[in-house]
Amino acid sequence: MSRPPAQPSRLTTGPFRGTTAVTRGLLTADQLRSSAWRRLFRDVYLHRDVPVTHELRAVAAAGLLLPGAVVSGRSAAVLWGVELARTDDDVELTLPPGRHPVRAGGLRVRRASLAGDDVERRRGVPATTPETTALDLARQVDGDEAVVAVDRVLASGLVDLADLRARAARCRGRGSARARAVCALADERSESPQETRLRVLVVRSGLPVPVPQFTIRVGGRFVARVDLAWPDLRVAVEYDGRWHGGAGQFVRDRQRLNRLQEAGWRVVFVTAEDLHRPGELVARVDRALAVASVRSSGSPARR
Incomplete structure (x- = not known):
């Protein structure tokens, strides 16, 4: 009996069950143990030249390792194009x-009842729908990272915030109150996790609620779009991740800042380090709002 090829072409494009390949004579047990194959899970293998992604691992897990399982949580978000999970x-x-x-x-396997309209096929395997995924993230992810995760799903355009909040309001059982609180803080306009963390910090501090991603115009002319804004007071808060780069970017950043100042806006810049000193950051924003309030009305802003 002839020995099977060491790397059958039909096994080089995606994950497969090792025992199935051996039973069907596609590989010998010794060949399966060679460096040509990468083990993804128990008895699930992949050719070494195929890039491993979280999406591929999720499809392999639900399609081969645990048929009948539904991809959920962060893994479902990845299947819908929202990168909330790293490869490993x-x-x-x-x-x-x-x-x-x-x-x-x-x-990470949990047991729960899912209604038929909670699940759709995605990448060939069952996965929770974007709305169900967002609600699960709101219930299950720890702390403010739940708001970050929900914001990123909302930013994809796959879920409507009003619909999500309405569904959260109907939720009952474990994690329901938490889901409602997270969805109340969520906003599809945040463009990065750091912007979400900054917005949540400001909102929870008791400061006036800002407008995310506000577009500033003067006389119909575009000036800038800012991360958080109090338009009546012409105060903006900007996360400083964008304010780095080469000489050309530095010049553009300065020109943008000059336009904002010429339009009468006061800008508070926030760094990653500032987010680790929330008390100091909130006090700085509060002072900017107070100064702007005096400037506009002659009386301090009311908290």
């Missing part, structure tokens, strides 16, 4: 309550 993060799956609990390296 555990793949999140949901099984029906009656299924036996599963423990396997590289997986």
Whole structure:
């Protein structure tokens, strides 16, 4: 009997079950253990030349390792094009309550009932819909990172915030109150995780609620778009991630700042380090609002 080829072409394009390949005579057990194949999960393999992504691992987990499981949480977000999980993060799956609990390296499996309209096929495997995914993230992700995650799903345009809040209001059971609180803070206009963290900090501090991603115009002419704004007071808060680069970018940044100042706007710049000193940051923004309020009305801003 002839020995099978060491790297059958049909196994070089995607993940496969090792036992199935050996049973069908596509590989020998020794060949499967060679460096040509990368082990993704127990008995699930991939050719070494195929790039490993979280999406590929999620599809392999739900399609081969645990058929019938639904990709959920951050992994479902990745299948919908929202990169909330790194390549090696555990793949999140949901099984029906009656299924036996599963423990396997590289997986995070929970058991929950999902309605038929909570699930769609994505990349060939069942996954929670974008709205269900966002609601799960609101319930399950820790702290303000839940708002960050929901904002990123909203920014994809796959979920409507009003619909999500309405669904959160109807939720019952574990995590429902938390989901409502997260969805109340969520905003599809945030353009980065740091902007979300900054906005949540400002809102929770008791400062007046700002307008995210506000476009400033003077006489119909575009001046700038700022991360957070109090238009009546002409105060803006900008996360400084954009204010770096080569000489050309520096010049453009300065020209932009000059335009804002000429339009009568006061800008508070925030760095990543500032977010680790929230008390000082809030006080700085509060002072800017107070000064602007005196300037515009002659009386301090009311908190």
